[in-house]
Amino acid sequence: MGWSVVDEKKINNQYNPSQTCVPLILSGPEGRFWDKLTLCKMLKNKIMKNNAQKFWDKQAKRFDDRDKQFKHANQELIAETKKYLNANDIVLDFGCATGTKTLKLAAGVKQIHGLDFSAEMISEAIKKKDKINATNVSFSQGTIYNDELEKVIYDKIIAFSIIHLLEDSEKAIQRIYELLKPGGLFISETACFKDNMNFKTRFEFTAFRIMRLLGIFPLHLNMFKTSDVEKLLTQHCFHIVKEERFFFNGMSISFMVAEKQ
Numbered sequence: 526m527g528w529s530v531v532d533e534k535k536i537n538n539q540y541n542p543s544q545t546c547v548p549l550i551l552s553g554p555e556g557r558f559w560d561k562l563t564l565c566k567m568l569k570n571k572i573m574k575n576n577a578q579k580f581w582d583k584q585a586k587r588f589d590d591r592d593k594q595f596k597h598a599n600q601e602l603i604a605e606t607k608k609y610l611n612a613n614d615i616v617l618d619f620g621c622a623t624g625t626k627t628l629k630l631a632a633g634v635k636q637i638h639g640l641d642f643s644a645e646m647i648s649e650a651i652k653k654k655d656k657i658n659a660t661n662v663s664f665s666q667g668t669i670y671n672d673e674l675e676k677v678i679y680d681k682i683i684a685f686s687i688i689h690l691l692e693d694s695e696k697a698i699q700r701i702y703e704l705l706k707p708g709g710l711f712i713s714e715t716a717c718f719k720d721n722m723n724f725k726t727r728f729e730f731t732a733f734r735i736m737r738l739l740g741i742f743p744l745h746l747n748m749f750k751t752s753d754v755e756k757l758l759t760q761h762c763f764h765i766v767k768e769e770r771f772f773f774n775g776m777s778i779s780f781m782v783a784e785k786q
């Protein structure tokens with residue numbers, strides 16, 4: 526008997542990876558090949574997304590210790606970002622992890638919200654926020670598509686080390702555009718794996734990509750060149766106001782500030 530997809534949203538809401546049975550919403554005896562293919566892709570993406578969340582959950586407790594080795598680079602990133610923030614700004618930090626950078630940026634803005642799909646990362650972030658009693662900071666678990674995020678309210682949206690990890694980077698940029706106020710700034714730092722990479726890092730990333738194809742490594746890696754990131758922004762009506770490339774930790778990184786037109 527054939528079947529076809531009725532409602533993608535319902536599938537996403539009802540699928541629970543811990544259950545052995547996948548409650549598909551199917552209908553009709555005349556399911557087409559493409560419907561089945563789409564369904565398989567959706568389920569694969571959902572499983573990979575859940576695995577990616579679990580991957581980051583496991584990193585949460587050690588994230589700050591590991592991040593300490595990048596202390597100097599992080600300080601520079603914070604200092605550069607602060608140049609674009611104002612005291613009256615409402616800011617969203619997309620992919621905030623344990624909130625270290627969110628909390629560092631909080632002093633220069635009116636309100637900052639850290640968002641991350643890893644519950645464990647957010648739990649660590651909230652502990653740190655409570656410890657220092659930061660009153661203009663909030664954190665929540667979720668994705669950039671969460672309905673709770675209001676459109677056109679953010680003056681600045683920050684995305685450090687996340688755009689190269691997104692399977693739907695085009696859709697995410699479109700959503701960021703929608704959430705920003707006109708004239709608002711998108712401030713990003715993105716690894717560009719297709720630009721320069723030293724031999725060791727290239728070897729590691731090739732191994733990760735092969736493991737990903739085999740379903741062993743959970744993270745999606747966009748093989749961007751800096752020009753791909755530029756294109757991603759400009760084709761979604763952003764105007765690039767600042768661009769800086771640097772080589773760090775064996776790979777090329779691109780820092781960009783783009784204005785919503």
Ligand SMILES: C[S@@+](CC[C@H](N)C(=O)[O-])C[C@H]1O[C@@H](n2cnc3c(N)ncnc32)[C@H](O)[C@@H]1O
Nearest residue numbers: 581620621622641642643646667668685686687
């Ligand atoms: C490499 S870490 C970067 C963390 C932080 N921005 C920083 O610079 O220290 C990537 C973070 O993005 C989060 N993340 C990855 N994909 C996500 C998605 N689709 N939605 C929300 N968070 C995501 C991960 O949970 C992780 O905490």
